[in-house]
Amino acid sequence: MPNTMIEVQNFRKAYGDYLAVDNISFAVKQGEIFGLLGPNGAGKTSTLECLEGLRAPSGGTLRVAGIDPVADARKLRNVIGVQLQSAGLPESITPDEAMKFFCAYHEAPPRFDLLERMGLAEKRKAQFFELSTGQQRRLALALAVAHRPQALFLDEPTAGLDVATRVELHDMMRELQSAGTTIILATHDMAEAEEMSDRVAILLKGKIVSIGTPLEITATGKGLTKISVRTQDATLSATGVAFPAVRQHAVKDEYNIYFSSDIGPTVSAIIAHIESRKDALIDLRVERPSLEDRFLELTNSRAAQ
Amino acid sequence: MNAFLHHFTFEFRTGIRNKQLLLMNYLFPLGFYLMMGFVMAEINPLFREDIIPAMVVFGILAATLLGIPDPLVNARENGIFRSYKINGIPSISILVIPAITTILHLVIVALIITVTAPLLFDAPTPLNWLNFILIFFALAFACAGLSVLIGVISPSSRMTVLWSQLIFVPSMLLGGLMLPYSMLPDIAGKFAQLLPATQAMNAFNGLAMGKEAAFSPWGSVLALTLSGLLAFGLSVYLFAWDSRNSARRGHPLLALLILLPYVIGIFLGM
Numbered sequence: 111m112p113n114t115m116i117e118v119q120n121f122r123k124a125y126g127d128y129l130a131v132d133n134i135s136f137a138v139k140q141g142e143i144f145g146l147l148g149p150n151g152a153g154k155t156s157t158l159e160c161l162e163g164l165r166a167p168s169g170g171t172l173r174v175a176g177i178d179p180v181a182d183a184r185k186l187r188n189v190i191g192v193q194l195q196s197a198g199l200p201e202s203i204t205p206d207e208a209m210k211f212f213c214a215y216h217e218a219p220p221r222f223d224l225l226e227r228m229g230l231a232e233k234r235k236a237q238f239f240e241l242s243t244g245q246q247r248r249l250a251l252a253l254a255v256a257h258r259p260q261a262l263f264l265d266e267p268t269a270g271l272d273v274a275t276r277v278e279l280h281d282m283m284r285e286l287q288s289a290g291t292t293i294i295l296a297t298h299d300m301a302e303a304e305e306m307s308d309r310v311a312i313l314l315k316g317k318i319v320s321i322g323t324p325l326e327i328t329a330t331g332k333g334l335t336k337i338s339v340r341t342q343d344a345t346l347s348a349t350g351v352a353f354p355a356v357r358q359h360a361v362k363d364e365y366n367i368y369f370s371s372d373i374g375p376t377v378s379a380i381i382a383h384i385e386s387r388k389d390a391l392i393d394l395r396v397e398r399p400s401l402e403d404r405f406l407e408l409t410n411s412r413a414a415q
Numbered sequence: 416m417n418a419f420l421h422h423f424t425f426e427f428r429t430g431i432r433n434k435q436l437l438l439m440n441y442l443f444p445l446g447f448y449l450m451m452g453f454v455m456a457e458i459n460p461l462f463r464e465d466i467i468p469a470m471v472v473f474g475i476l477a478a479t480l481l482g483i484p485d486p487l488v489n490a491r492e493n494g495i496f497r498s499y500k501i502n503g504i505p506s507i508s509i510l511v512i513p514a515i516t517t518i519l520h521l522v523i524v525a526l527i528i529t530v531t532a533p534l535l536f537d538a539p540t541p542l543n544w545l546n547f548i549l550i551f552f553a554l555a556f557a558c559a560g561l562s563v564l565i566g567v568i569s570p571s572s573r574m575t576v577l578w579s580q581l582i583f584v585p586s587m588l589l590g591g592l593m594l595p596y597s598m599l600p601d602i603a604g605k606f607a608q609l610l611p612a613t614q615a616m617n618a619f620n621g622l623a624m625g626k627e628a629a630f631s632p633w634g635s636v637l638a639l640t641l642s643g644l645l646a647f648g649l650s651v652y653l654f655a656w657d658s659r660n661s662a663r664r665g666h667p668l669l670a671l672l673i674l675l676p677y678v679i680g681i682f683l684g685m
Contacts, residue, residue: 162501163500164497164501164657184503187501187502187503188503190501192501194494194498194501196493198494198495198497198498198499199495199498200425200429200486200490200495202428202429202433203425207421207425211422211425214417214418214421215502215503215504216502216503217418237432253502
């Protein structure tokens with residue numbers, strides 16, 4: 111793959127007899143936002159920790175910007191940025207000190223502008239334990255990107271953040287992406303993964319059960335598409351009206367709601383029916399199954415197995 | 416160098432900013448010194464002769480044994496070392512910089528004690544200042560190394576307290592701070608020689624305060640220095656970045672090797 115930033119091939123990670131990650135492979139292109147999804151214990155953290163050089167893999171090959179995270183740990187440090195789930199800073203450090211301290215080890219100039227951007231301008235001299243959870247996470251993110259890494263690993267980046275900060279963080283992720291930074295996003299927040307990720311991989315019990323763009327993943331499921339229609343004369347509510355591929359039908363607040371397994375024929379038939387009855391369409395909405403629906407479908411089917 | 420300086424500055428400030436460290440570095444040693452000076456010197460006038468070395472030794476024991484290990488364990492348990500590793504901060508800096516900054520705080524405390532004790536308590540000053548300073552650094556080095564090692568091998572804060580007290584309490588009782596080494600029974604005397612405090616008090620007596628040493632004072636300085644070197648070496652060797660990643664290069668019991676210089680000293684009759 112051209113411009114591959116992260117390469118994972120036949121990767122395994124075992125802790126004694128317990129196999130946390132079982133022979134997974136994927137690649138992430140430069141400038142891509144790649145979502146890593148899965149319930150607790152799925153193997154996300156083990157995968158991230160091995161890519162970050164915190165643990166050694168039990169088998170397979172890992173490369174980040176062409177660097178082996180275990181053999182070339184020193185080289186890796188200036189290539190990656192990591193925002194850990196726990197902030198990982200001493201209680202008494204101030205944002206100013208942390209910025210100088212971490213940037214000095216990366217041999218990069220301190221980025222105080224990032225502290226201002228993350229809304230920490232007034233807290234630059236406050237000790238870490240005096241910051242709110244949201245401020246602590248924003249500081250961790252500012253430190254993770256301060257040395258302009260090529261690849262950024264974000265572990266639950268928006269957990270505990272308010273809406274405004276979350277939007278700011280998403281804007282920042284998009285800016286980093288447009289500057290060519292590759293982002294690995296591990297999250298439980300399906301809406302965030304769907305909105306932000308170019309591609310996602312769903313991990314279950316150490317294996318990748320689905321990988322692709324959010325649209326591709328949602329399209330492969332058995333989930334039904336919801337079609338809500340409202341017309342002037344309510345001709346759809348007449349008895350005996352049926353459309354192709356519709357599995358369920360309900361009426362709510364003057365809307366006829368159809369759950370279709372194949373939206374093309376269903377929508378065409380609905381419009382043809384409205385025209386043939388000289389009715390007028392007021393509103394028509396199509397809602398595809400979300401990534402969350404697909405995720406739940408996958409996890410439930412695995413649990414059933 | 417720039418990174419080292421930023422790290423050093425932050426750690427030094429932490430020694431004052433953090434309430435627990437402020438207590439162990441300054442308030443506890445200086446408070447205890449004043450109490451002992453005003454109370455003990457009245458009860459036992461002979462204590463005046465030992466007040467400077469004894470209280471300097473006490474300050475070193477408190478700041479190192481009670482101040483250094485716990486922050487190391489907490490940092491490891493809270494994922495701070497993981498964050499340091501990701502950002503390329505070397506383990507040697509994590510282990511050595513807090514020890515150096517603690518020694519720097521101890522220099523300040525020792526200065527306060529040596530300057531004020533003659534004025535407040537009519538305490539005799541050292542006859543040989545150079546040896547006094549040398550012994551001070553030898554003990555501070557040995558105790559800082561020992562404390563870092565305790566922080567490295569302790570699996571939890573509770574165990575840290577246990578290990579630290581296992582050395583701190585006997586040092587107070589048998590180390591020659593409260594009563595002279597010569598008054599100890601033979602067996603207790605041999606056990607006391609395993610403690611850095613005993614070695615330091617012996618060296619202070621023989622080399623700096625113009626008193627008689629119970630055993631070779633230069634042997635004590637050598638034992639303290641070797642023990643410190645061993646402790647830092649073992650700390651680097653046994654260091655683990657992460658409590659979740661339990662793989663270590665050696666068994667924590669290897670830490671007992673730091674007793675080797677003292678044991679050899681006992682066998683050689685030094």
